[in-house]
Amino acid sequence: MRLFNSLTRAVEPVEPVEPGHVKIYACGPTVYRYAHLGNLRTFMLGDLIRRALELEGLAVTLVMNITDVGHMVDESSPEAIDKMQLAAEDEGLTPTELAEKYTRAFLEDSAALGIRPADRYPKATEHIGDMIRLIERLIERGHAYVVDTGSVYFDVQSFPGYGRLSGNTLDALRSGHRDLEVDPRKRHPADFALWKAAGPGRLMVWDSPWGPGFPGWHIECSAMSMRYLGDRFDIHTGGTDLRFPHHEDEIAQSEGAVGHQVVRIWVHGGHLRLAGHKIAKSAGNVVRVPELAQRGLDPLAFRWLAFQTRYRSEMDFTWEAIEAADHRVRQLRRRMAEWAPGAAPTSEAARAFDERFRARIADDLDLPGAVVLVNELVSSTDVPPAERYGLLASWDHVLGLDLEREATSGWRPSDRMRELVAERDRARAARDYATADRIRDELESMGLEVMDGPSGTTIRPRI
Numbered sequence: 294m295r296l297f298n299s300l301t302r303a304v305e306p307v308e309p310v311e312p313g314h315v316k317i318y319a320c321g322p323t324v325y326r327y328a329h330l331g332n333l334r335t336f337m338l339g340d341l342i343r344r345a346l347e348l349e350g351l352a353v354t355l356v357m358n359i360t361d362v363g364h365m366v367d368e369s370s371p372e373a374i375d376k377m378q379l380a381a382e383d384e385g386l387t388p389t390e391l392a393e394k395y396t397r398a399f400l401e402d403s404a405a406l407g408i409r410p411a412d413r414y415p416k417a418t419e420h421i422g423d424m425i426r427l428i429e430r431l432i433e434r435g436h437a438y439v440v441d442t443g444s445v446y447f448d449v450q451s452f453p454g455y456g457r458l459s460g461n462t463l464d465a466l467r468s469g470h471r472d473l474e475v476d477p478r479k480r481h482p483a484d485f486a487l488w489k490a491a492g493p494g495r496l497m498v499w500d501s502p503w504g505p506g507f508p509g510w511h512i513e514c515s516a517m518s519m520r521y522l523g524d525r526f527d528i529h530t531g532g533t534d535l536r537f538p539h540h541e542d543e544i545a546q547s548e549g550a551v552g553h554q555v556v557r558i559w560v561h562g563g564h565l566r567l568a569g570h571k572i573a574k575s576a577g578n579v580v581r582v583p584e585l586a587q588r589g590l591d592p593l594a595f596r597w598l599a600f601q602t603r604y605r606s607e608m609d610f611t612w613e614a615i616e617a618a619d620h621r622v623r624q625l626r627r628r629m630a631e632w633a634p635g636a637a638p639t640s641e642a643a644r645a646f647d648e649r650f651r652a653r654i655a656d657d658l659d660l661p662g663a664v665v666l667v668n669e670l671v672s673s674t675d676v677p678p679a680e681r682y683g684l685l686a687s688w689d690h691v692l693g694l695d696l697e698r699e700a701t702s703g704w705r706p707s708d709r710m711r712e713l714v715a716e717r718d719r720a721r722a723a724r725d726y727a728t729a730d731r732i733r734d735e736l737e738s739m740g741l742e743v744m745d746g747p748s749g750t751t752i753r754p755r756i
């Protein structure tokens with residue numbers, strides 16, 4: 294697979310540090326309010342890359358952080374207020390209750406959109422010790438300094454690569470700060486806080502070698518990505534708005550601490566616009582996932598709509614467009630039901646389609662190209678219907694549209710069947726193929742068709 298790397302501004306092959314195993318870190322939500330469709334389009338990106346890599350037979354570990362402290366309303370101001378604390382006060386909740394409420398909503402919305410869970414969701418507040426150790430290392434290595442208030446700043450002039458990701462120069466950043474209120478203790482206006490001394494009225498405070506305070510926003514992603522994925526990993530995703538300062542600062546922190554490149558490929562997702570307008574709470578045009586279902590739409594239709602725009606491009610959301618997407622997804626499921634039972638795509642025409650699909654997905658996640666192919670396949674007379682079913686079912690491991698829903702409706706696997714499937718997946722993961730085959734036979738003797746896919750064993754009744 295090849296992806297556009299924001300750091301080098303080129304499309305590059307994914308060549309995992311650990312052969313056969315790709316490690317992805319995705320910047321996750323700040324859990325002080327509900328995520329809207331634009332946020333979720335970005336959160337979908339890490340999972341789509343994972344699905345695409347799995348289609349190629351690679352193992353993938355995906356880590357997504359939950360920001361529950363340190364994300365300030367205005368990062369540049371020394372008196373900035375934490376978004377979590379502000380929202381907690383508004384809602385009359387403790388910061389912990391607030392974080393729990395919006396983390397739960399985020400996970401529900403993700404599931405409704407077919408975003409498979411990350412392998413881990415580390416929380417910033419549970420990694421303060423890791424962040425403090427990282428800040429200590431940056432001070433030791435001459436990349437950070439303590440000021441008399443008990444705050445610690447990163448010294449951007451100590452890191453020659455600063456600005457490489459965003460294209461900012463230190464001079465441009467200096468003049469950009471001219472009209473802003475800047476802490477006079479900073480050596481350079483672009484120096485950013487690693488640790489902030491707690492002011493009066495602060496709810497979330499931790500002890501540190503520099504006095505009571507709390508971490509800056511960016512340090513959590515350096516600390517948690519390296520904690521779970523090591524100091525060299527493959528892919529880092531986030532919305533395009535995170536490129537600067539969040540990711541620029543993360544690179545400076547991580548590489549300043551370990552002395553070498555940490556992330557190979559930076560992938561940034563484009564914004565979502567609502568009928569031509571920027572989505573913002575202040576503009577009152579925020580669309581949330583539950584609203585889709587309230588309007589009688591299948592939330593998975595948002596995927597089909599999103600696939601029609603390249604992930605890096607700005608995408609426009611309109612109700613007409615998602616209604617059309619909803620109609621199309623239901624139509625595809627109906628066609629699948631007509632073509633059932635499926636067969637392995639063995640004809641030459643089917644194999645050619647499969648190759649083209651895989652090539653589109655591998656080419657920087659060209660989902661618009663994949664959508665064209667799906668439409669072409671549906672009306673193709675060269676591929677027998679049963680093989681069309683087989684192809685779409687296997688492509689659905691990437692698309693995640695639940696295309697077999699109608700074909701398999703009315704039937705639910707029993708607990709015993711689910712147990713056997715889980716047992717077989719464990720056996721396959723452990724390369725115990727004798728056991729996996731024995732379980733396959735057992736499932737088949739129950740009248741089931743057994744299929745292998747990147748996400749494991751799937752079963753359906755043999756019709």
Ligand SMILES: [Zn+2]
Pocket residue numbers: 319320321358514539
């Ligand atoms: Zn982050």
